[in-house]
């Protein structure tokens with residue numbers, strides 16, 4: 567997928583309602599630096615500024631609520647200026663979870679995957695004040711969750727799939743995890759549904 571961003575398209579994305587914790591910007595900034603160096607971070611920040619959303623990714627206060635619009639635009643800008651496609655965006659989501667401070671605090675409370683699964687809605691609320699995640703079904707070798715109330719761009723579905731992969735790695739300590747999006751609002755469904763498989 568190659569996103570073509572225009573000022574108008576960016577404005578629409580920037581007007582998305584809701585907030586996200588600043589930590590998300592920091593983690594994505596750190597991951598870009600790790601993969602593409604300082605020059606990569608600068609390219610992304612320059613393009614964000616051109617599109618009306620100036621931000622210093624790695625200087626964002628982690629516990630502060632930030633507008634979600636720039637958070638969504640960031641993923642599309644990364645695609646545009648760094649050429650990262652679905653797989654790389656997924657990987658960024660996965661790795662971001664591993665370095666996430668809030669996640670670490672939260673995950674320590676989990677005693678089992680059953681409990682972690684049930685706690686998914688509370689975890690979502692620590693990072694987002696819009697949309698929700700709903701645990702649907704948990705079996706020995708797979709789990710199904712839905713994300714509702716968030717519809718911006720299909721590339722972001724891959725970021726969320728990566729988040730789920732990273733979270734699952736925390737909880738089940740397995741190297742063999744696969745996350746597949748089985749329903750999607752961008753394909754006409756009412757919500758995004760993901761199947762997390764232990765393979």
Ligand SMILES: [Zn+2]
Nearest residue numbers: 723750751758
């Ligand atoms: Zn989706």
